[in-house]
Amino acid sequence: MKEIVIISGKGGTGKTSVTASLAYLANKDVIVADCDVDAADMHLLMKPINDRKEDFFSGVLPTIDQNKCIKCGKCASVCRWDAIPIIDNKYIVQPIDCEGCGYCARVCPADAISMNEQNVGDWIISDVKTNTKMVHARLGIGAENSGKLVAKVKNEAKVLAEKLNKDFIIVDGSPGIGCPVVSSLSGANLVVLVTEPSVAGIHDVKRVYELVKKFGIKAGCIINKADINTDKVQEIHQFLEAEDIQLISEIPYDENFTKAMTMGQTIVEFDPDGIGRILMNSWEKIKKIA
Amino acid sequence: MKILFTAKGTEWDSKMDPRFGRTEFFFIYDEETEKVETYDNRAIANEAHGAGPLTAQKMSEYKVDVLITGNGPGGNAAAVVTQTGTKVFVGAGEMTVKEAYEAYKSGELK
Numbered sequence: 001m002k003e004i005v006i007i008s009g010k011g012g013t014g015k016t017s018v019t020a021s022l023a024y025l026a027n028k029d030v031i032v033a034d035c036d037v038d039a040a041d042m043h044l045l046m047k048p049i050n051d052r053k054e055d056f057f058s059g060v061l062p063t064i065d066q067n068k069c070i071k072c073g074k075c076a077s078v079c080r081w082d083a084i085p086i087i088d089n090k091y092i093v094q095p096i097d098c099e100g101c102g103y104c105a106r107v108c109p110a111d112a113i114s115m116n117e118q119n120v121g122d123w124i125i126s127d128v129k130t131n132t133k134m135v136h137a138r139l140g141i142g143a144e145n146s147g148k149l150v151a152k153v154k155n156e157a158k159v160l161a162e163k164l165n166k167d168f169i170i171v172d173g174s175p176g177i178g179c180p181v182v183s184s185l186s187g188a189n190l191v192v193l194v195t196e197p198s199v200a201g202i203h204d205v206k207r208v209y210e211l212v213k214k215f216g217i218k219a220g221c222i223i224n225k226a227d228i229n230t231d232k233v234q235e236i237h238q239f240l241e242a243e244d245i246q247l248i249s250e251i252p253y254d255e256n257f258t259k260a261m262t263m264g265q266t267i268v269e270f271d272p273d274g275i276g277r278i279l280m281n282s283w284e285k286i287k288k289i290a
Numbered sequence: 291m292k293i294l295f296t297a298k299g300t301e302w303d304s305k306m307d308p309r310f311g312r313t314e315f316f317f318i319y320d321e322e323t324e325k326v327e328t329y330d331n332r333a334i335a336n337e338a339h340g341a342g343p344l345t346a347q348k349m350s351e352y353k354v355d356v357l358i359t360g361n362g363p364g365g366n367a368a369a370v371v372t373q374t375g376t377k378v379f380v381g382a383g384e385m386t387v388k389e390a391y392e393a394y395k396s397g398e399l400k
Contacts, residue, residue: 187308
């Protein structure tokens with residue numbers, strides 16, 4: 001069983017559109033995992049039903065026991081995020097501002113502060129329209145994605161893939177290069193970089209590739225919107241050659257992407273003979289190099 | 291040589307854990323004394339953020355010469371591991387600990 005992770009560094013390059021298309025093409029051969037939890041939207045294209053949800057706990061926040069509090073203000077004075085203002089003569093933790101470092105609980109002389117695990121959302125296993133299953137997550141308002149949540153989603157996907165004898169796991173990776181991305185990459189067999197010929201697109205794909213290199217994972221690249229800037233496409237080619245990354249395909253700019261999205265379809269369903277064909281060839285290549 | 295494997299269990303036949311930072315166990319084999327030591331890393335695997343550097347710090351306490359894992363460590367954890375002078379071998383993510391040791395001995399791991 002191979003784990004294929006799709007990442008982009010920069011947002012808006014078409015990562016999720018590509019991921020959903022690959023998942024559609026691979027159909028029941030794969031388990032789909034959406035690790036782009038902050039702005040999850042694979043579900044818009046994969047149409048999940050029969051959700052089986054479980055609570056997800058991550059990170060800690062302090063609670064101040066007002067009966068024990070002696071109002072010395074030490075907690076507020078050490079807080080780097082000014083997350084403990086005085087409201088109605090009481091020290092109250094502001095959960096949105098708090099980073100959960102626990103310094104306040106450590107310095108409290110009255111032992112009035114306890115650190116408690118937070119229920120930040122759910123992780124979900126659903127049936128999807130491609131006759132397979134998808135593992136995804138939904139965060140509560142103000143909650144953030146974490147390496148832990150990504151690890152959980154990927155792990156559940158792996159357990160399912162082994163149980164149901166699937167050949168692949170397709171992972172919609174997290175954006176950026178931080179903790180959730182590190183967690184998305186960990187344990188992967190192949191990384192597919194989706195980029196676009198723009199200054200930011202190139203800059204970000206280079207940065208995220210630095211991370212891929214540290215993990216020593218094989219990588220391939222799909223250049224989306226490849227006809228919007230020929231100079232920048234050349235620059236991407238040079239980068240791929242220098243780093244020995246295989247170019248999987250180039251996809252021209254096409255408004256059908258947006259049209260498909262508004263219909264809740266993958267581009268492969270919406271335009272099977274145009275962009276769909278390029279992605280079909282891409283999936284065949286990816287299977288070979290994974 | 292003292293070798294640390296990232297593993298899903300505490301036996302030679304246990305599966306390797308392909309992840310470094312969130313590995314479930316350390317399986318440590320000392321080739322000189324032929325002794326095996328294990329460490330339950332699941333508390334760190336449960337951290338919301340920064341599991342990699344924490345695991346690397348824990349690993350440094352065991353003073354191992356070689357680390358064998360699936361892939362990784364990534365960014366910050368890699369910086370810590372480099373400081374400890376531990377040699378890293380990857381590509382053993384889908385093996386058992388025993389298979390990983392054999393692959394390492396025969397020079398199959400990078």
